[in-house]
Amino acid sequence: MVKTLIVYESRQGYTHKCAKEIESLLDGSVVLVKAKDANKEALEQYDLIIIGSAVYAGGIPSSIKRFSKRNMQKLLQRPFSFIHVWYGH
């Protein structure tokens, strides 16, 4: 069974809505976690990691940057996808 982790940050709810939609489309087990809580997750157990973030003031939130930098090697060792939400949603 494929295990997917979706890590996201959402201030107004649109990215969370996208994450929930993706969750509903995926087979296997899917865990949704806010970026600020994602460091508690053992990434090794996931086959696929999806990161979802919006753009705020021309950049991505620090929680997403921190998670991505801290886990760069693990992210590069498995399929991962970055979902970007911005004006126009």
Ligand SMILES: Cc1cc2nc3c(=O)[nH]c(=O)nc-3n(C[C@H](O)[C@H](O)[C@H](O)COP(=O)(O)O)c2cc1C
């Ligand atoms: C304070 C603020 C700043 C934003 N800055 C940008 C921006 O620089 N570029 C952009 O394309 N969208 C910008 N947006 C739009 C958001 O990226 C967009 O509304 C997104 O869907 C919000 O996602 P969320 O609901 O998950 O927080 C901004 C929104 C807010 C509230």
